[in-house]
Each structure stands twice: as structure tokens, then as C-alpha cells.
Amino acid sequence: MSHRRYSLWLALALLVGLVPRLWLWYEQARAGVVYPGDQDEYYRGAIHIVLTGSYYDSGQWLRPPFLSIFLAGLFALFGMHIATVLLVQAVLSLGTLLLLAELARSMFESHRAGVMAAVLAAVFLPYASYASQLLSETLFTFLMAATLLLAEAARRRDLDWRWLLMCGMVWALATLTRPISLFALPLGVGLVLFSGLLRRIIRQPAVEALPPRRRLIGAVALVAGFVLLLAPWSLRNYAVHGHFILVDTNGGTSFWLGNLRAPDERELQFVWNETIPNLAERQQVAVARALENIRAEPLLFLSRLRNKAVSLWQFDVRLFAANAPIGITLDERSLAFAVASDVQYVLLLLLALVGIVFARRHEHHLVLLLWPVYGTLLSAVSLGHPRLRLPLIIFAFVYAALPLAHPQRIVAAWQHGERWRRVVLLGGVLALGLLWFARVYIPFGQSQFWLVQGNTERAIAAMPDNYLPYVAQGDRLRAAGDTAGALHAYDAAAERNGQSSYVQLQRLDLLRRADDAAGAQAAMDAIAAVGWGNNTLYSWAWEHLPPYLPEQIDIAAPAPGVLRACTRPNTTNAGRCFAGHTSGHRCG
Incomplete structure (x- = not known):
């Protein structure tokens, strides 16, 4: 050459x-x-x-x-x-x-x-x-x-x-x-x-x-x-x-x-x-x-x-x-x-x-x-x-x-x-x-195999102490609209890995939608405790979490740092910005 x-x-x-x-x-x-x-x-x-x-x-x-x-x-x-x-x-x-x-x-x-x-x-x-x-x-x-x-x-x-x-x-x-x-x-x-x-x-x-x-x-x-x-x-x-x-x-x-x-x-x-x-x-x-x-x-x-x-x-x-x-x-x-x-x-x-x-x-x-x-x-x-x-x-x-x-x-x-x-x-x-082999990979591999197959129950049974099957279960239930079931799954995941910012963020979002301010604050504290209460997490939340339209906004309530679905000021509410049904505009 x-x-x-x-x-x-x-x-x-x-x-x-x-x-x-x-x-x-x-x-x-x-x-x-x-x-x-x-x-x-x-x-x-x-x-x-x-x-x-x-x-x-x-x-x-x-x-x-x-x-x-x-x-x-x-x-x-x-x-x-x-x-x-x-x-x-x-x-x-x-x-x-x-x-x-x-x-x-x-x-x-x-x-x-x-x-x-x-x-x-x-x-x-x-x-x-x-x-x-x-x-x-x-x-x-x-x-x-x-x-x-x-x-x-x-x-x-x-x-x-x-x-x-x-x-x-x-x-x-x-x-x-x-x-x-x-x-x-x-x-x-x-x-x-x-x-x-x-x-x-x-x-x-x-x-x-x-x-x-x-x-x-x-x-x-x-x-x-x-x-x-x-x-x-x-x-x-x-x-x-x-x-x-x-x-x-x-x-x-x-x-x-x-x-x-x-x-x-x-x-x-x-x-x-x-x-x-x-x-x-x-x-x-x-x-x-x-x-x-x-x-x-x-x-x-x-x-x-x-x-x-x-x-x-x-x-x-x-x-x-x-x-x-x-x-x-x-x-x-x-x-x-x-x-x-x-x-x-x-x-x-x-x-x-x-x-x-x-x-x-x-x-x-x-x-x-x-x-x-x-x-x-x-x-x-x-x-x-x-x-x-x-x-x-x-x-x-x-x-x-x-x-x-x-x-x-x-x-x-x-x-x-x-x-x-x-x-x-x-x-x-x-x-x-x-050097690489560890026995934990056997049940972990079995659990991941069942997750790939879409069977979260068998994945949990294969490795009940691992948090990932519960995360997958929570994601699936949330996508299906079962927020109560999703929160239960994320809670189980948090019991196994309380440091996971992803798990705590999902819990925070669901708990604030359920008006559980104490639970949402605890999830937010868990995120802050590991140093992830930051703009990277807030940006991710903005891009991935579904819109949340509360009847009123409490700026002191625990939330992942952003608001969604705010209306554009008009002639009747000049200078104001409030939650409404028009999405696509950011309000901070």
C-alpha cells in the first residue's frame, strides 16, 4: 500500500x-x-x-x-x-x-x-x-x-x-x-x-x-x-x-x-x-x-x-x-x-x-x-x-x-x-x-431471552431479583394505557434498583398524574440523590414522556423540569401562559 x-x-x-x-x-x-x-x-x-x-x-x-x-x-x-x-x-x-x-x-x-x-x-x-x-x-x-x-x-x-x-x-x-x-x-x-x-x-x-x-x-x-x-x-x-x-x-x-x-x-x-x-x-x-x-x-x-x-x-x-x-x-x-x-x-x-x-x-x-x-x-x-x-x-x-x-x-x-x-x-x-464467565449470566440470559419473546412473566420468573423485566412490564402496560399497573411494575423495579433515573422518572411522572405529591417528591429526591436531577434528564423527559395537561400549574410541585401543552398568548390573555388543549408550544 x-x-x-x-x-x-x-x-x-x-x-x-x-x-x-x-x-x-x-x-x-x-x-x-x-x-x-x-x-x-x-x-x-x-x-x-x-x-x-x-x-x-x-x-x-x-x-x-x-x-x-x-x-x-x-x-x-x-x-x-x-x-x-x-x-x-x-x-x-x-x-x-x-x-x-x-x-x-x-x-x-x-x-x-x-x-x-x-x-x-x-x-x-x-x-x-x-x-x-x-x-x-x-x-x-x-x-x-x-x-x-x-x-x-x-x-x-x-x-x-x-x-x-x-x-x-x-x-x-x-x-x-x-x-x-x-x-x-x-x-x-x-x-x-x-x-x-x-x-x-x-x-x-x-x-x-x-x-x-x-x-x-x-x-x-x-x-x-x-x-x-x-x-x-x-x-x-x-x-x-x-x-x-x-x-x-x-x-x-x-x-x-x-x-x-x-x-x-x-x-x-x-x-x-x-x-x-x-x-x-x-x-x-x-x-x-x-x-x-x-x-x-x-x-x-x-x-x-x-x-x-x-x-x-x-x-x-x-x-x-x-x-x-x-x-x-x-x-x-x-x-x-x-x-x-x-x-x-x-x-x-x-x-x-x-x-x-x-x-x-x-x-x-x-x-x-x-x-x-x-x-x-x-x-x-x-x-x-x-x-x-x-x-x-x-x-x-x-x-x-x-x-x-x-x-x-x-x-x-x-x-x-x-x-x-x-x-x-x-x-x-x-x-x-x-475470566469473563459469571454464574449470574445464566439466569440473566434466560430472563432476557423471555423479554425478547415478549413474555415478561417468564422473564420475571427466570430472575425475579432483576429490575429489567419489571421495567419492560411497566413500559408495556403504560403504552397500553394501564397507568396503575405500570406504576406497580415501576415500583417493583425501584425496589430492585432504586438508583435508576429512568425508573424513578417514570414513577415521578405517573405519581404526579395521580396527584400523589409525596410519592412524586420521593421519586424526585431519589433522582437528585444520584446526581441526575439535571438538564440531560429534563431534556429526555421532554422528548419521551407523554404530554401532561393539569387543570392548574403549581410551580412548586415535583416535576421533571418542563411543562407541556401551553397555549400561545393571544388578544384575550396577553402576557399570560396557561395549560390548555393546544400542544406543541413550550412554556417555562
Whole structure:
């Protein structure tokens, strides 16, 4: 493939990737809502920079700064309009596709592999979804992909110190976005220093023959680039807080939250927030508490290591089986979206496994392969969640591109290659199956089968503790005009998943139509408690709930934020706006 054709195919991949990003931006970000938790803290950091020129230091912990700096730059360019900034971020996320394409092209010396890596990342729904959220996944994934590409460039140039210097600088930016990459630096330095000892694994004579002095200079350049960008932030933290804070104080708290002895121990965080004003000292207390918990119950710690590692790589569908979904947007509420994402995820990892097994020895990029192993170990000792794996699966797009770009090579290697490769491949598939399998999927799958058949009663019987069959039953009864039956079904769903904004919104709407103000207020309070009493939910309610025409309007009554079916002012009611029988005009 010529360079011109390669560029054209990459441009097409970017256009393909733009479609799901714009679609999901329109679905979940056009209202410009900032959700409580991580998003709110990144937003506060950005606003503080825009308004005062300094960072936000008065939260419950100190967040890494680079995402807030990035958002502040977008606010400065495009104004204080969150939806626009998220749209720009979604478009900029396409840059990750180009980095993955170049990494695959360089490793396999194949333009076709580069195109395939870009296409895989373009259509991957989780990447598209997080591209329009105020979270660090998109920026961190971009920076880690750039770090790995620079590491590959240095490897192919006999560990040229200039490339390693740039690699260290970008690595520092990634660490200032999410600090999980911090402790991987010694691993990278070790691979540079002792590359000769790894020759039997990487089989690269050029690297093997490098003199110790060149490897040492390369390692120093890598560390120097890293320190050059990280040190100013660390020194600033010491000046502000009087303690050495390398990047943030969130890591120590996450370590403690992942090693609680009892769920109610979490409440200590609010006590510390009130009684320990210094963020560094607050983190020290959290780390000490975590270590105390581990010493008190080491077996519990060991069992949780496995559970958190498995949780990191589990399916998104498991959230639905566990009655955990909260939001109203497509990626939060739709089981079909979760299934589609999981199917992509399974195919991606299986293809990557094929690529890893049948790649030639010199095509094994050790930093790239060790990155997900390192991330899994780190999650095992702190927190494990499917969202946290998104930056770790960079390797999967690169290696999955190989069998798609060169299937004949894979078939030939299967038929005529070493037997151990086939054994490793089958063993890897079995290991992934054991990693993904959970017994809850059996009754959940049976329940969903009956829902697809339209039999909600059998779906409920298959998994009575799951909220989804009751939601389907409520939707069906409401569409049929049986509001009392629908409310009963939604109540049953709320008993199983009281966090679901969709369920509580349906209850709120039906209860206010039944003049049950207390019940409607309770449903509205449940929505607000999980942070979804916002414009995204109100916009969804306007577009999806049927019109409601009360005899009179009480602006203090609980409602999902909008009024419907208001008449246009005329000569007899000039300046007035009241509920009537003419629909199609909004009144606020």
C-alpha cells in the first residue's frame, strides 16, 4: 500500500470514527451537564484556572491537573459552553486513532495493519462514549498511546536519547492526567537499561548489541524528560500544602477505598474532610488505614485482589445483571448498547490474542504488552472497574490489527507453525472465558431471552431479583394505557434498583398524574440523590414522556423540569401562559 493510499484510508477511518462520537455527543453531552464526582472536580479545576489563574486546592482531594488545564484551554478558546467543549474533545479524540495506526504500522511494518488498528478504534463504542464526557479516559488514552508510539520509535532507532526524552515528557503529561502511569516508569527504565538481558524474548540484535553507555544515556533521557514536566507540579504542591505530593492525593484514598473492612467505613472520608484540612495529611491517614486493614485481614485482601482484577476486565452487561445502572442516557441505560460494546470488546481481545500469539518475535513490543499487566496489578490493590481498562487496551487494537490485515499469514502459521503457538492460543481463549464467565449470566440470559419473546412473566420468573423485566412490564402496560399497573411494575423495579433515573422518572411522572405529591417528591429526591436531577434528564423527559395537561400549574410541585401543552398568548390573555388543549408550544 502506498503512503497516499494509506493516508486516504486513515482519513476514511477518521470519518467513520466521527459518526459514533457525534451520535453519542448528541445523546449524552449536548445539554452540557456536569455530573457529581469525578466530572465535577475536573470541571471545578478548569473553572478555577480560567477565573483565578490557579488550581483548585480545596476539594476532598487533590486531583491531577492536566485534564483541568486542557479543559481550561478549551474554555478559553470556545467560551464557557460545556456542550461545545465536549464536542471539541470528541473530535480531538480521533487523534488517538492516528497514534494507534502509526504504532501498528511501525511494529508490523504494514500500512494495512495501521489502517485496521484505526478502524477498530473508530468503531469501538466505549471510546466514542467517553470522548464526550468530562472524564480523564479520553485524554489519558491519547497520551499513553503517544507514549507507547514514542517508545516504539526509540526502540527502532537503537534507543536514541532524543526520542526517549520526548517519550519521558509525554509520559509525564499522561501521569499528570491520571497517575496510574507513575509507577510504570521504573519498568520502562529497566527495559531500557537491561534490554540486552531480554534478547531471548524480544530477539532484536540491534538492541542486544547496544553498548551499556548508550542504554544508560537512554534511561537518563527518559527519566529527565519525565522529571522535567512533573517536577514543577510536585514543587508547587509542596509550596501550597507543606508536604511532598508527587501528583495527587486521590491515589491514596482509592487504595483505602479498595481495601475497606466494612462498607460503612467509607463514611470516614466525610469525617476526615471536616477534621483534616490538609489534603496530604488526609491522604496519609487513608493510606495508614488501608495498611491497617490489610494487616488485620490479610486473607480478605488476597481474595479481593482476584475480585478487583476480574472486575476490571468484566463485561458492561454485568452492571445490568447486578441492578447497578443509574443514568438516563444511551450508554447508561441501554442494555443493547452494553451488549454491543461487550461484543466489540470480546472480539477485540480474541483478535488481539491471535495477533500476539502469531506475531513474530521482533514484533513483540514489551512495554506495550506489559502495560495492561501493570494496570491490572495496580487495580487489584486499589480499585477495579471496567471503565479503568479503557487506557489499558491500547495493546488490543494494535495486535488485533495483525490478523485482520494479514489473515493468510495467520492461517499459514496455524497450519505450518510451531505447535506451541496453537496450544498457547487455545489456553488464552480458555483463560479469557474463565475470566469473563459469571454464574449470574445464566439466569440473566434466560430472563432476557423471555423479554425478547415478549413474555415478561417468564422473564420475571427466570430472575425475579432483576429490575429489567419489571421495567419492560411497566413500559408495556403504560403504552397500553394501564397507568396503575405500570406504576406497580415501576415500583417493583425501584425496589430492585432504586438508583435508576429512568425508573424513578417514570414513577415521578405517573405519581404526579395521580396527584400523589409525596410519592412524586420521593421519586424526585431519589433522582437528585444520584446526581441526575439535571438538564440531560429534563431534556429526555421532554422528548419521551407523554404530554401532561393539569387543570392548574403549581410551580412548586415535583416535576421533571418542563411543562407541556401551553397555549400561545393571544388578544384575550396577553402576557399570560396557561395549560390548555393546544400542544406543541413550550412554556417555562
